Amino acid sequence: MNTDQLFLGIDIGGSSIKYGVGNRKQGLQSFQSLPVTQKDLSGLEGLIVQIISEMQISSVWNGIKAIGIGTPGLIDRKTGQLVGINPNLPFWIDIRPESIVPPDLSIPVFSDNDANLMALAESTQYPLDACVLGITIGSGIGSGYVVASRIYHGSNGFAMELGHVCVAPGGALCNCGRQGCLEAYAAEKGMRNRLQERGKDLSRIQLAELLSLAKTDTVVQDVVDTGISYMALAVGNAIMLLDPDVVVFGGGGSEIADYPLKELIKMIRSYLPEPVNHRIKLEKAHMGNKSGVLGAILHAESLFADTWER
Numbered sequence: 327m328n329t330d331q332l333f334l335g336i337d338i339g340g341s342s343i344k345y346g347v348g349n350r351k352q353g354l355q356s357f358q359s360l361p362v363t364q365k366d367l368s369g370l371e372g373l374i375v376q377i378i379s380e381m382q383i384s385s386v387w388n389g390i391k392a393i394g395i396g397t398p399g400l401i402d403r404k405t406g407q408l409v410g411i412n413p414n415l416p417f418w419i420d421i422r423p424e425s426i427v428p429p430d431l432s433i434p435v436f437s438d439n440d441a442n443l444m445a446l447a448e449s450t451q452y453p454l455d456a457c458v459l460g461i462t463i464g465s466g467i468g469s470g471y472v473v474a475s476r477i478y479h480g481s482n483g484f485a486m487e488l489g490h491v492c493v494a495p496g497g498a499l500c501n502c503g504r505q506g507c508l509e510a511y512a513a514e515k516g517m518r519n520r521l522q523e524r525g526k527d528l529s530r531i532q533l534a535e536l537l538s539l540a541k542t543d544t545v546v547q548d549v550v551d552t553g554i555s556y557m558a559l560a561v562g563n564a565i566m567l568l569d570p571d572v573v574v575f576g577g578g579g580s581e582i583a584d585y586p587l588k589e590l591i592k593m594i595r596s597y598l599p600e601p602v603n604h605r606i607k608l609e610k611a612h613m614g615n616k617s618g619v620l621g622a623i624l625h626a627e628s629l630f631a632d633t634w635e636r
């Protein structure tokens with residue numbers, strides 16, 4: 327690869343769009359964030375135009391060969407469209423994520439699920455042939471699996487939806503419309519809903535405050551403990567199925583000082599047989615909130631090389 331080639335990575339989230347420029351060899355060269363204030367399609371399009379205009383003014387644009395977009399939600403790899411329900415961006419559905427970039431720019435655009443891209447970015451911390459399971463903890467629970475620097479998508483692109491594996495048959499209603507999903511217990515919104523059921527209206531507080539409150543409030547502690555125990559069960563099962571070299575925990579939740587990551591890891595290990603326990607690494611993500619942007623850059627670079635430089 328020509329090391330002068332740059333790629334623009336855009337990580338679309340429910341509350342902000344993060345973006346930056348870089349490539350595999352040089353890493354992330356810049357990183358910025360814009361709040362999503364207008365929560366509709368034209369609001370999102372406006373932010374993308376703003377980001378690209380910034381790049382064009384600073385002349386960075388001239389070196390950019392392709393754009394990578396990370397997005398929450400399921401991307402059907404047969405149609406390229408976001409499908410199902412996208413709880414944090416309800417309008418962002420039945421659409422190709424690439425179409426958010428104005429077509430008159432004539433630049434290749436590639437998209438993937440944000441947790442897949444987090445796992446891809448984190449995989450750069452390990453040997454090239456490593457099997458890396460990345461898990462994001464925040465308003466939802468996401469996961470991605472990277473084998474030898476390639477994202478595992480499954481048949482349709484729907485693989486690795488750890489947040490929506492059933493951990494409690496007939497249990498709490500999830501925002502996907504089904505019952506008993508991990509996300510309904512272990513993610514920020516799920517925990518708040520479980521507290522609401524127990525008479526605690528904490529609808530305005532963030533995960534950091536909720537986890538802090540768990541130290542003094544036994545009901546909150548119980549809800550958090552339940553979420554962590556379901557998380558351990560789901561991750562333990564995923565490890566037994568996938569046999570990864572490493573599991574990395576990222577997303578905003580894992581960055582919170584009170585997030586009980588040590589307890590979670592200990593519980594996961596209690597589900598694993600000795601040979602697996604002996605080999606596997608379970609650790610906090612290395613790149614924090616920048617991993618989605620770097621993953622989008624790496625994804626664009628890889629597909630650009632496959633498609634345009636073969």
Ligand SMILES: [Zn+2]
Nearest residue numbers: 490500502507
């Ligand atoms: Zn669900």
